[in-house]
Amino acid sequence: xxxxxxxxxxxxxxxxxxxxxxxxxxxxxxxxxxxxxxxxxxxxxxxxxxxxxxxxxxxxxxxxxxxxxxxxxxxxxxxxxxxxxxxxxxxxxxxxxxxxxxxxxxxxxxxxxxxxxxxxxxxxxxxxxxxxxxxxxxxxxxxxxxxxxxxxxxxxxxxxxxxxxxxxxxxxxxxxxxxxxxxxxxxxxxxxxxxxxxxxxxxxxxxxxxxxxxxxxxxxxxxxxxxxxxxxxxxxxxxxxxxxxxxxxxxxxxxxxxxxxxxxxxxxxxxxxxxxxxxxxxxxxxxxxxxxxxxxxxxxxxxxxxxxxxxxxxxxxxxxxxxxxxxxxxxxxxxxxxxxxxxxxxxxxxxxxxxxxxxxxxxxxxxxxxxxxxxxxxxxxxxxxxxxxxxxxxxxxxxxxxxxxxxxxxxxxxxxxxxxxxxxxxxxxxxxxxxxxxxxxxxxxxxxxxxxxxxxxxxxxxxxxxx
Numbered sequence: 001x002x003x004x005x006x007x008x009x010x011x012x013x014x015x016x017x018x019x020x021x022x023x024x025x026x027x028x029x030x031x032x033x034x035x036x037x038x039x040x041x042x043x044x045x046x047x048x049x050x051x052x053x054x055x056x057x058x059x060x061x062x063x064x065x066x067x068x069x070x071x072x073x074x075x076x077x078x079x080x081x082x083x084x085x086x087x088x089x090x091x092x093x094x095x096x097x098x099x100x101x102x103x104x105x106x107x108x109x110x111x112x113x114x115x116x117x118x119x120x121x122x123x124x125x126x127x128x129x130x131x132x133x134x135x136x137x138x139x140x141x142x143x144x145x146x147x148x149x150x151x152x153x154x155x156x157x158x159x160x161x162x163x164x165x166x167x168x169x170x171x172x173x174x175x176x177x178x179x180x181x182x183x184x185x186x187x188x189x190x191x192x193x194x195x196x197x198x199x200x201x202x203x204x205x206x207x208x209x210x211x212x213x214x215x216x217x218x219x220x221x222x223x224x225x226x227x228x229x230x231x232x233x234x235x236x237x238x239x240x241x242x243x244x245x246x247x248x249x250x251x252x253x254x255x256x257x258x259x260x261x262x263x264x265x266x267x268x269x270x271x272x273x274x275x276x277x278x279x280x281x282x283x284x285x286x287x288x289x290x291x292x293x294x295x296x297x298x299x300x301x302x303x304x305x306x307x308x309x310x311x312x313x314x315x316x317x318x319x320x321x322x323x324x325x326x327x328x329x330x331x332x333x334x335x336x337x338x339x340x341x342x343x344x345x346x347x348x349x350x351x352x353x354x355x356x357x358x359x360x361x362x363x364x365x366x367x368x369x370x371x372x373x374x375x376x377x378x379x380x381x382x383x384x385x386x387x388x389x390x391x392x393x394x395x396x397x398x399x400x401x402x403x404x405x406x407x408x409x410x411x412x413x414x415x416x417x418x419x420x421x422x423x424x425x426x427x428x429x430x431x432x433x434x435x436x437x438x439x440x441x442x443x444x445x446x447x448x449x450x451x452x453x454x455x456x457x458x459x460x461x462x463x464x465x466x467x
Contacts, residue, residue, distance in 0.1 A: 058444050060097035061187065062125050063090065066108045067101075068132035068144065078172055079134040082144060085176035086130070086183065089195045089221060092439075093421075094446045095188060099126050111147050112159070121151040130183060141165060144175050148186055157186050170224060177219070178466055194416035195220060198462040199423065200228065200238040200247055204435060204455040211432070213457075215249060217264070220416075220461070222451045228262065237458060241284045244462040248272065248282040248291055259293050261308065273306050273313060281325050286332045292316070294324040303337060303354075316354035327372045327379075328352070334396070336360075336370040336379050347381055349396055360398035369412060372396075375419035378442075382411045391424050393442060404440055405447060414461045423450065425457040 065087045068079030090096040105120040111131040121129050132146035143163040149156045162178055164171045174196065181193025203216040214231035215238050218224060229235045229251070238249040245264045250257055254271070257278040262269040273279065277297030284291055285305075295304045303316040303323050317323045321341030328335055336349045342359060345366040350357040361367040365385030372379050378393040383403070389410045392403040409427040416422065420441060427435045435457050437450040 058094070058446070060091075060095055062099055062127050063096050063187075064099045064104065064121055064124070064126035064129045065090075066104060066129075066131065068134050068146070069108060069111065070134040070136075072136065075134040075136055078136075078142070079132065081172060082132065082134065082176045082179070085173060085221075086180045089177065089180035090183065092221065092448060093184065094441055094444060094448065095184075099124055111145060115154070115156075116149055116151075118149075118151045118154045121149075126151055128187060132179070137163075142171060142175065144179065146179055146182075148183055173219065173223065174465070177221075181464070190418055190420060192418035192464065194418050194421060194461070194464070196465050197417055198244065198465065199437070199450070199459050200240065200462070201437060201452070201459040202236060202238070202457045203227075203452065204432065204457060205231075208432060215247075216452070216456075218452070220450075225453065228264070237281055239283050239460050240462045242286060242288040242463055244465050246288070247460070248284060250280045250282065259291070261291075272308065273311070275304075279304075283327055285328050286330055292326045292328065292335065294326070303335070305352075316350075316352075317357075318354075325369050327370055329372050329396070330374050330376045334372075336372055336396070338368040338370060347379065347394070349379075358398075360394060360396065361401070362398070363401060371413055371415060373415050373419040374417060377419070380413035380415065380422055382413065391422070404442060404445070409435075412458045414459050416461050417464045423459045423461055425459065 065083050067083045070076040070079045087098045091098055103124045105123065106117045108116065108131050111133050116129055116131065129149040129151055130146060131149065132144060135143040137143060141163060143161060145159065145161045147156050147159040160182055162175050164175055177196040180195040184190065184193040197220045198217055199220055200215060200217045202213050204211060204213050206212045212231040213234050213236060215228035215235045217226050217228055233251055233253040236250045238247050240247055247262050247264065249260055249262065251260050257280055259272040259279045259282045260269050261272055272291060275295055277295060279293050279295050282291050282293040289309055290305050290307050292303060292305045294301050300320060301322050301324055302318060303326050304313055305316055306313045319341055321339050323337055323339045326335050326337040333352055334349055335352055336347060338345055339348050345368055346359055347361040347367045347370045348357055348359050365383050367381050367383050369382045370379045377395065379396055380391065380393050383390045383392055388406055390403045390406040391410050391413050392401060394401040407426055408429055411425050413422045413424045420443060421439055422442060423437055423439045425435055426438045433455045435455040437452060437456045437459050438447045439450055440447045
């Protein structure tokens with residue numbers, strides 16, 4: 001499609017390493033334990049204040065979204081569908097509340113020739129109004145025009161027109177997501193939206209002793225599900241490239257755990273590097289040219305960076321501790337990771353070349369799976385304390401730690417492209433079938449369930465599909 005824009009059980013890491021070096025099954029256990037933040041640790045002598053977000057009553061912004069108009073029957077049907085998708089997207093952000101169409105007084109018949117009757121829209125408390133039109137051109141070329149109106153100021157924002165090369169259902173939904181992002185950024189002053197994006201995650205099913213874990217991908221609004229691996233082999237830790245058509249992930253397809261690259265357009269996959277031990281916890285650099293990963297060999301794990309263009313490999317850490325779960329800063333100059341080098345599982349930051357390592361967490365509990373925000377201002381993490389899990393954020397300097405949510409098991413945070421919303425796995429009980437994906441706006445809270453056909457874990461959010 002071408003789019004044109006016109007304007008749980010806890011054991012020690014030491015115990016884990018005694019278990020892993022004998023056969024395939026024990027390697028599987030290791031990866032699963034890492035993903036669940038396993039490890040038993042002593043608390044640091046220093047303890048900083050941890051602030052849990054407290055939220056007052058938040059009132060979403062009232063907005064009117066009448067069906068986009070069209071001349072033909074097909075155009076009108078598409079306009080109705082596009083408006084419904086935009087409405088669902090904006091409401092899912094928790095920042096907007098759409099007004100019931102039954103309350104509308106004016107019937108929109110044009111989006112450019114005449115202004116709407118602002119008094120009618122103010123009367124039903126619509127602070128903003130979105131009007132749009134669908135046009136089916138030659139060769140079924142689909143174009144959508146829209147405009148956002150300020151009913152109080154009685155003025156319109158700049159109008160936009162998007163065109164796509166066909167009118168298939170996926171194309172229609174893509175255009176609706178792109179328009180949703182434009183409305184979101186115009187009305188929130190956020191630099192980016194996140195609706196035109198996808199989620200890759202681990203789909204889980206089956207009994208615990210024969211658990212199937214395969215990769216699935218979907219639109220951020222739980223539509224257009226596609227299977228990426230068939231479930232014959234364990235697949236974990238999927239991560240997107242800055243280019244949303246490439247992912248990296250861990251698989252046991254060749255027996256030992258190995259990191260793979262997969263092109264989603266061509267379906268071509270390849271093993272990353274020729275490591276003699278096991279590799280896991282991969283993540284792309286911001287430019288997409290390198291992958292950082294954990295390489296475990298001879299009972300020790302270190303961080304390595306591999307240039308996927310040249311094949312050159314560089315070791316970044318070198319000590320007897322367990323270093324894993326690396327993540328780049330958005331400018332590519334720094335790396336955050338988890339390590340037990342200080343006696344307990346904590347989060348560290350270092351320069352990309354492995355120098356100037358600094359510990360940034362000192363609170364009670366165990367910290368892991370750090371993920372740098374696309375904005376660069378925060379690092380999301382998972383924390384375990386007294387048998388309960390939590391997800392929080394902290395500044396790269398180590399200041400301002402905030403807990404966002406607590407539950408029986410919450411883990412694997414991933415950032416939306418705009419750096420304001422996170423997605424994570426949430427499991428409410430020991431039942432593995434209760435594992436679900438949720439999102440949360442870090443400014444206002446209010447978690448939201450992201451439906452999936454089966455139990456789900458380890459999500460990864462793509463960049464915006466339209467850059």
